[in-house]
Amino acid sequence: xxxxxxxxxxxxxxxxxxxxxxxxxxxxxxxxxxxxxxxxxxxxxxxxxxxxxxxxxxxxxxxxxxxxxxxxxxxxxxxxxxxxxxxxxxxxxxxxxxxxxxxxxxxxx
Amino acid sequence: xxxxxxxxxxxxxxxxxxxxxxxxxxxxxxxxxxxxxxxxxxxxxxxxxxxxxxxxxxxxxxxxxxxxxxxxxxxxxxxxxxxxxxxxxxxxxxxxxxxxxxxxxxxxxxxxxx
Numbered sequence: 001x002x003x004x005x006x007x008x009x010x011x012x013x014x015x016x017x018x019x020x021x022x023x024x025x026x027x028x029x030x031x032x033x034x035x036x037x038x039x040x041x042x043x044x045x046x047x048x049x050x051x052x053x054x055x056x057x058x059x060x061x062x063x064x065x066x067x068x069x070x071x072x073x074x075x076x077x078x079x080x081x082x083x084x085x086x087x088x089x090x091x092x093x094x095x096x097x098x099x100x101x102x103x104x105x106x107x108x109x
Numbered sequence: 110x111x112x113x114x115x116x117x118x119x120x121x122x123x124x125x126x127x128x129x130x131x132x133x134x135x136x137x138x139x140x141x142x143x144x145x146x147x148x149x150x151x152x153x154x155x156x157x158x159x160x161x162x163x164x165x166x167x168x169x170x171x172x173x174x175x176x177x178x179x180x181x182x183x184x185x186x187x188x189x190x191x192x193x194x195x196x197x198x199x200x201x202x203x204x205x206x207x208x209x210x211x212x213x214x215x216x217x218x219x220x221x222x223x
Contacts, residue, residue, distance in 0.1 A: 033209075033211060040219070104149070
């Protein structure tokens with residue numbers, strides 16, 4: 001079966017750095033997405049990785065290792081507004097998007 | 110601004126009373142999706158349209174139907190809502206014209222079944 005694993009919940013301090021990990025087992029791979037979802041709202045696109053390595057976009061970076069079936073989302077200089085769920089999703093060989101359940105990130109002052 | 114619009118944002122219906130949720134987009138994307146998302150769970154794909162081609166997920170209940178009369182609009186019909194159908198319903202679009210093909214989501218419709 002297809003599976004995306006990510007921690008259920010993480011806590012971090014305002015101004016700090018946090019890394020949210022995602023591992024996947026899918027039938028084929030055509031890219032990995034990270035989405036941010038605030039409570040009661042729709043997911044919004046954060047990043048896309050299809051090749052190995054680090055993609056940096058402002059305070060957020062995303063890393064991919066296809067051989068390990070592993071990705072992480074790195075958030076720097078955390079702000080209170082970063083409190084949200086972060087969903088990892090993988091496009092499989094049929095170009096279907098397989099979603100993780102999300103990691104709820106709690107930021108404390 | 111180009112966007113995905115869902116109406117209504119909040120919908121209350123009674124057990125067994127049909128309800129229709131609507132989605133429209135100004136992005137001119139050829140693919141449209143309907144997801145069901147319950148609290149602290151991953152979005153669950155119900156169906157998607159690739160242009161006019163309808164694709165139903167194998168485990169989507171028959172109680173759920175969809176229509177896409179044109180590129181811009183897509184509807185989700187729940188014929189006889191049960192208590193277990195209370196959830197957030199998300200519409201999303203994407204383009205297969207190249208690039209990351211990321212999905213753009215509407216704000217969602219939160220359905221309550223009484």
